[in-house]
Amino acid sequence: MPKSKFESIYRDLKLKIEDGTYEYRQLLPSEHALVQSYGCSRNTVRRAVAGLVADGYVQTMQGKGVRCIFRPVEQTSYTIGSIESFKESSVRNHQKGRTRVLQFVEITADQKVSSRTGFAPGSELYYIQRLHYLDGIPLILNHNYFLKNAVPGLTPEIAEASIYEYIEDTLHQTIVNSKRVISVEKITEIDEKYLRLNVQDYNCMAVISSHTYNSDGVMFEFTQSRHRPDYFRFYDNALRRPAYGSTG
Amino acid sequence: MPKSKFESIYRDLKLKIEDGTYEYRQLLPSEHALVQSYGCSRNTVRRAVAGLVADGYVQTMQGKGVRCIFRPVEQTSYTIGSIESFKESSVRNHQKGRTRVLQFVEITADQKVSSRTGFAPGSELYYIQRLHYLDGIPLILNHNYFLKNAVPGLTPEIAEASIYEYIEDTLHQTIVNSKRVISVEKITEIDEKYLRLNVQDYNCMAVISSHTYNSDGVMFEFTQSRHRPDYFRFYDNALRRPAYGSTG
DNA sequence: GCCGATTTGTCCGTATGTATC
């Protein structure tokens, strides 16, 4: 239920690309044609298309048109090893994972925690350790730090279900953005213990560290997400000249 | 030299955020005020701001304003270990790296290469192996595959300088976007040989695999970029509700 | 090479909706 017109057009076009209505390397209808068929203004069509560009679904070419560059997963899996397809298929089949809460404590940020998380010293925090399973296999070990007064009333039960659902549906807080850093780190004893990796196999983990902000502009979460390297995969689409500004 | 108005406004605002004119958590002037000071329309200001949102520099809040959430590197380096700062500083000080070409051959894609790169079997390709140094330390080992007829006249000399400069400045080809996958892979003999890593230290590499498209909609490059894990860092900003479309 | 038709890119002004204060 998209409230905005441009978003419903965006979704409609996205579906048509995914189901093959527009094939790889084929041109989409011109903006003018889309304006006609959707009964909206040109700006609205252009916003929808800009979203597809950001997703790496299409590319726009001045004077030519909009070309589809989306390839279905089967055709895009060249780089994927034998194990990855297992996880991919699990996700596709909606085999949602289980979450096990290993630790749930309330702490006050000391200097060490502060410098690790970016929260000011003295901040009241929840510190949560969670293990995420997919199809019974422990894949991700999360270390969460939540600002207590931004996420009041957190419990281990909520942590086992979904903290984000709680924040958005119960607290009606809006999560805005998340600055992430991906790195590779040496495996720790905790990793070994819970992920049951043999050291001789992999001696490191894929780590995503993220700082997340809510709509009050408050950095309310720091999370370090440690992934089993053999199951880890992070997708990204980089634009040389981003659609709306941002010429990085 | 931005040709477009929104881009010059975007850059100006970005600089003001980076130099501290607008501080962390401070509100930027309202759109109306920016319209006045830049002498442009509201749409133009909004495009500039949308770029900053995508960069994770600001967040917009309906009814409230636009808040700066940018923190200078010194304050954002919590997650950064002792070694990383070394590389960061090297990059900041423009200590550009050297590139050594290990291999430069012309090949025809067989079934194996095809399934690895995504190029059609029979494609004429350049295969290039390059080692990138920073401050004398070999950090990245690249395996490049370029479509020969999209990047004609490539030489080892160009590969040692900059292939992208050649493509853009000499061939006048426009690079549009790049679909990337980040993963962690076991270290290979080649990695060990050139990056001089001790196996007992790290037995894996951070790998960025990318498919790059030009403005003809042709996937003209596949690159596997293998990074020394202890120096690898990948930054990203994820939006919960992307600025212009893209509700992924 | 030129010209005109088509297509995307930039920019403007305006109107209305919605959230905040």
Add this chain to the structure above:
DNA sequence: CGATACATACGGACAAATCGG
């Protein structure tokens, strides 16, 4: 409630790139 601020949408104008005749 009104004032302010951002969000969505429309319509129009002109520029720039492409392509065909």
